[in-house]
Amino acid sequence: MNILTFDIEEWFHLFDNVFTDDLNQWSNYESRIQSNMDRLFFMLEKKNQRATFFCLGWIAEKYPNIIREITIRGYEIGSHTSLHQLVYKQTNHQFREDLKSSLGTLEAITGIKVKYFRAPGFSITENNKWAFEILSEQGIEIDCSVFPAAHSYGGFPSYKTPLPSIISYNGITIKELPINFQTMFGKPVIFSGGGYFRLFPYQLIKYWGNQSDYLMTYFHPRDFDPDQPLIKELSFSRRFKSYVGLKGAEKKLGRLLHDFDFIDIATADTLIDWKKAPRVQL
Template identity: 55%
Template sequence: METIYKILDNKNIMASFFIVGWVAEKYPEVVREISNRGYEFGSHTHMHQLVYEQSKEEFYQDVNRSIKTLEDISGKKVKMFRAPGFSITEQNKWAFEVLHELDIEIDSSVFPAVRAHGGMPSYGVEEPSILEYNGVQLKEFPINTHSFMSKNMIYSGGGYFRLIPYFMLQKWTANDNYVMSYIHPRDLDPDQPVIKDLSISRKFKSYVGLKSARFKLEKWLTDFDFIDIGTANQIIEWNTVKKVKI
């Protein structure tokens, strides 16, 4: 986290943090530090379980616990959510009803293409939009994708960000009108312990590119102007964006 704070301070930019509830319980000082520095934050569930592996009631209880944990620690209202692994899919759209019931106003869980964790290709929009489902509306900041070798893929965060050469990252970013960037603290920690007994493909996805990730991120933040979700929310004219019924 200190690495992330230093990068943001040096670039004089704000960021949005989606926090896992059990991590907040174990390290409440991290939540307080994020809050005291003026960064906004939202729920990333409590146990970081894929949404489609839970029932509606299980999902409600999990997200509710995470929200209460974050609010109790910070004294601030939680209004944002992101699902682990973008795991709200065509089969569990009821998750948006749960989020609305828990007073979430802004979501960033939609992967508008096919992927290993399901995705939601029917969404069809890769820009800030109003998501409508069963009478519920949420402000949606979907992840953006790029067509590469006939496949829509993420390039702006996580393992994808670490694996893609910077010249490609720079080119694709310049060509897109909207980019949703995200990074995990572990993506910037080349000295982290390596988990044994992982498959070769999983090791590749988890550990390749860690040493160059910080340099890549700092250059990216220099070459392009980034804002946090809260700032975007304020400047977007929501009455003019696309409404997507799912």
């Protein structure tokens, strides 16, 4: 089962930098979201490919035409929060209000209930599991925020279940489609999206993908935009993660779409036997 997803945000929605973290600074950067979305639409329709788009409420407010176009083209929409903040840096109240804002904006534009969610930076961790309660409270049925390995923003190494599973926490249950991994020298290796996809050679990604019964991808429009400006204030490590492999990423995605059959989350939900799925008690 191969699931194709995109996190819809601007090219400057990067962490680890006071300028790009601060929404008051975002107006200082040029917008590239429309041209980057046009590139994605062209690639997906060329392959007649379905996908799920996790959209920022901020994008929806500024560019409602993009959200309408995603829906008109027949793709499904999930929430990626409103203001692209790391969840573990928020209080329960802040996260709830941010989520409610994103859901309200997206649903007002599309007229469709939003049932899927992915946290920016996979920032639901072992220390803020309360976020799952809020997701359930707000009607989210499937979460895609668990990164079951170490990550720059915490990750969830103790999850250890890189498969469709059901989270049980503090009286609620929620379906989880986590990021998958392969194991190298006893360590989990992520390869199916973002900087990992841009960094690893395609043949290795293809090999690992073929070894995976479950593959969850996560891409951003900026991943395929080699002409985006360089943000000089970024640290060396963040600059490397954000800009490595941009020139070859579009061709690499084209090869991936040719070599693998992908589905969206709604289709995956119908194919998974949730009664037999692993149950993860947090």
